[in-house]
Amino acid sequence: MRASAAIAGLGLTAMGKVYGRDQTDFAAEAVLLALEDAGLRKDQLDGLLVNLPGWAMGGGGGVGLQRYLGLEELALATNMNAGGATAGIMVQYAALAIREGLCRRVACVFADAPLRPHMSSAQAYRFTERTWQALQGRLSPTLDYALAARRHMALYGTTSEQLGAIAVATRAWACLDPRAQMRTPLTIAEHQASRWVIEPLHLLDCTLVSNGGVAVIVTSADEARALRQPPVDVVGMGQAHVGHRTAADDESLDRTPAARSGETALRMAGVGLGDLDVLELYDAFTWVVLAQLEDYGFCAKGEGGPFVADGKLGPGGSLPTNTGGGQLSSFYMWGMTPLSEAVIQVRGQGGDRQVRHAELALVSGSGGDPPAFHSTLILARGRA
Amino acid sequence: MIDALRELLPPDDEVFAAAREGRSVIQACRACGTRRFPARLRCARCGSDEAQWVATSGRGTVHSYAVVHQKLHPAFDPRIPYVVALVDLEEGPRMMALMIDTDPAAVAVGAPVEMAYERIDDDLVIPRVRLCR
Numbered sequence: 001m002r003a004s005a006a007i008a009g010l011g012l013t014a015m016g017k018v019y020g021r022d023q024t025d026f027a028a029e030a031v032l033l034a035l036e037d038a039g040l041r042k043d044q045l046d047g048l049l050v051n052l053p054g055w056a057m058g059g060g061g062g063v064g065l066q067r068y069l070g071l072e073e074l075a076l077a078t079n080m081n082a083g084g085a086t087a088g089i090m091v092q093y094a095a096l097a098i099r100e101g102l103c104r105r106v107a108c109v110f111a112d113a114p115l116r117p118h119m120s121s122a123q124a125y126r127f128t129e130r131t132w133q134a135l136q137g138r139l140s141p142t143l144d145y146a147l148a149a150r151r152h153m154a155l156y157g158t159t160s161e162q163l164g165a166i167a168v169a170t171r172a173w174a175c176l177d178p179r180a181q182m183r184t185p186l187t188i189a190e191h192q193a194s195r196w197v198i199e200p201l202h203l204l205d206c207t208l209v210s211n212g213g214v215a216v217i218v219t220s221a222d223e224a225r226a227l228r229q230p231p232v233d234v235v236g237m238g239q240a241h242v243g244h245r246t247a248a249d250d251e252s253l254d255r256t257p258a259a260r261s262g263e264t265a266l267r268m269a270g271v272g273l274g275d276l277d278v279l280e281l282y283d284a285f286t287w288v289v290l291a292q293l294e295d296y297g298f299c300a301k302g303e304g305g306p307f308v309a310d311g312k313l314g315p316g317g318s319l320p321t322n323t324g325g326g327q328l329s330s331f332y333m334w335g336m337t338p339l340s341e342a343v344i345q346v347r348g349q350g351g352d353r354q355v356r357h358a359e360l361a362l363v364s365g366s367g368g369d370p371p372a373f374h375s376t377l378i379l380a381r382g383r384a
Numbered sequence: 385m386i387d388a389l390r391e392l393l394p395p396d397d398e399v400f401a402a403a404r405e406g407r408s409v410i411q412a413c414r415a416c417g418t419r420r421f422p423a424r425l426r427c428a429r430c431g432s433d434e435a436q437w438v439a440t441s442g443r444g445t446v447h448s449y450a451v452v453h454q455k456l457h458p459a460f461d462p463r464i465p466y467v468v469a470l471v472d473l474e475e476g477p478r479m480m481a482l483m484i485d486t487d488p489a490a491v492a493v494g495a496p497v498e499m500a501y502e503r504i505d506d507d508l509v510i511p512r513v514r515l516c517r
Contacts (some may be wrong), residue, residue: 126456132422134392135510136482137468139456146450147470154448154493196465199451199488247470248421248480253448 003233005095006224006382008105009038009217010343015331016181018211019117023052026213027111028069034107034215039228042069045217047076047106049094051086051334053114065109075103083367084282085239086110087335088375092237094218104219110336111213121209122197133246141369142206142285144247146198148370149287151253153200156302160200162309163286164191167204167328169314170283174325176315176353181208182329207284207327214336216343224382230347236269236378238262244372254302256288256371258295258364265362265376273297276378277358278345279319280338282366283326289313291371292364320355335365335375346381386504388459393508397423398437403509408499409437410477421477442499444471444513447478451488471497471513481513490515 011033013026027050035042050065066077076097080086087110094106114124126140127133138144152158168188174180186204194203224231240260244250266272273296283289290304298319299307313321324330324341331337342361344350350358359381367373399422402409410421415432426433449469455461467483469491483491484500496516501509 122454122456128392128457130392130394132394133480135389135394136480136512137452137460137463137466138480139452139460140454142454143450143452143468147448147468150450151448151493196451196453198454199465246480247448248478253470 003221003235003380003382004099005218005234006221007091007216007232007234007343007379008219008224008227008229009034009040010340011035011037011215012179012340013213015179015210015212015333017115019115021113021211023111023113024065024068026113026211027052027065027109027215030109030111030213030215031069031107034217037229038217040105040217042071045071045105045107046074047094047097047103048074049076049090049106049108050079051081051090051110052079053081053112076106082241082373082375084284084334085365085367085373085375087339088363088365088377089239091216091218091234091339091377092239092375095234095237098218098220104223106218107215108218109213109215110334112333113211115209115211124209133248138246142198142201144369145285145287146201147247148253148291149200149285152287152291155254156305158290158305160192160202161188162305163205163290164188165308165311166286166289166313167191169308169311169317170322170326170328172314173323173353174329177324177330180325180330181210182325201285201287204328205286207332208329210331210333212331212333214333214340216339221382225384231382232343232346233380233382234377235380236265236271236376238264238268238376239374240264241373244368247370250370250372253370254291256291256295256366257374258292258366258376259297261364261374261376262296262362265378269378269380271360271378276360276362278323278342278355278361279321280323280342280361281321281364282335282338283322283328284332284366286328288366288371289321292366315353323350323353323355338363338365339377342377342379346379385459385462388457389504390508392457392459399423399511400509403501403511406501408440408442408511410440410473410475411435412438419476421473421479441474443516444473444479444497446470446491446493446495446497447472448493449483449491467491469497469513481511483514484512485514
């Protein structure tokens with residue numbers, strides 16, 4: 001099936017402990033970098049999709065992004081938020097709108113600036129509203145993932161060392177990525193020795209926190225072939241949402257909604273799991289990677305621990321996953337972390353970490369605490 | 385710690401009134417009978433906005449649990465390491481609750497628990513859980 005849309009531009013700002021700029025400014029720079037990457041002028045953009053935590057299109061602390069960027073008239077514009085699933089959902093919405101002729105060139109952007117100087121990363125995402133859950137000690141999203149991981153361990157015998165294998169493989173990829181925030185190699189023993197955050201999760205089971213922004217430009221597949229970069233066709237799209245608010249409402253705490261999300265995307269693309277060359281999976285926690293591998297069907301439910309323990313996810317392994325170092329070791333830009341790396345790999349621009357023959361990539365996005373919203377994209381190297 | 389705890393208090397309702405008397409209650413939909421926790425205005429199953437409070441046995445089992453080591457709020461920092469559990473109540477709903485009077489090493493998925501009441505002062509009693517003895 002010929003793709004109706006492609007990713008033609010990618011922009012990433014400086015990432016991590018970058019201070020003195022707000023979310024809107026990171027978003028603007030990301031869009032400008034993506035336009036330059038594509039070889040497009042700002043006035044050629046007619047769509048803007050925004051995933052800025054806590055922000056609204058026209059206000060929320062000042063000038064909306066459209067006006068901050070000086071974009072005069074847009075045919076498509078909205079704020080979207082399904083947590084980490086949003087990056088994939090934005091690309092899907094852009095692709096469908098382009099296919100229907102509503103617009104031609106859509107920027108999809110995520111940015112956040114949760115880190116302040118002299119503040120711990122943990123403080124960046126804490127919950128302080130008056131809720132039953134906060135009163136009972138649920139003060140960060142990590143708690144729900146710890147509950148999910150513990151349940152998985154109790155049901156299936158998954159071990160902390162097996163989660164550590166994911167952290168170790170991801171770090172090995174990060175060591176090959178100049179942009180990654182964490183670039184020293186990691187061993188399972190070091191993972192085990194890292195301090196507890198919320199048992200059974202160690203520090204090295206949890207994502208980094210980063211200030212920064214990432215944007216992609218989505219165009220028609222035809223137009224992408226005429227622009228500056230190798231086109232990355234969007235050949236498969238899927239979503240699945242179960243919508244719970246906290247772990248208490250999650251009827252299936254041992255899994256994510258990836259199964260249905262993946263099935264839809266793979267069917268649309270006309271490919272199977274075995275056709276994929278590279279996986280970029282949402283990895284805010286090692287457990288989420290493990291659960292998605294099971295839920296997508298790479299192994300049976302409950303078998304994720306033994307499946308990852310042999311290191312197949314890392315460089316030189318049979319299932320290259322999170323090849324830029326993921327959210328665990330590279331940078332945390334919600335769903336734009338796996339999406340940006342997939343674009344780089346499919347273009348063949350991965351440098352030292354380039355996976356050979358990376359022509360077909362699966363990108364996942366997972367939102368909610370614990371996972372409640374899910375998106376899947378299948379991206380393919382565009383042919384003439 | 386007590387003042388900090390008050391910063392996290394949701395609006396007072398029957399759950400806290402019952403706790404002051406050492407009882408536990410949950411909401412039940414008047415139309416279809418579905419039990420739910422925490423309180424909400426509308427039944428997720430049938431859409432009715434009529435509800436009543438029903439007594440619970442106070443017993444349940446651990447669906448999952450986590451041990452917190454992160455310093456995130458003065459109401460909880462002195463308690464580190466503390467256990468937050470998801471409890472399957474006998475009556476059906478799943479409740480998130482801080483475990484008190486419990487050694488974290490003794491907790492396991494499937495363990496039986498019972499309601500406990502943390503008395504802050506004459507006006508404030510907070511429902512918690514603990515392992516059954």
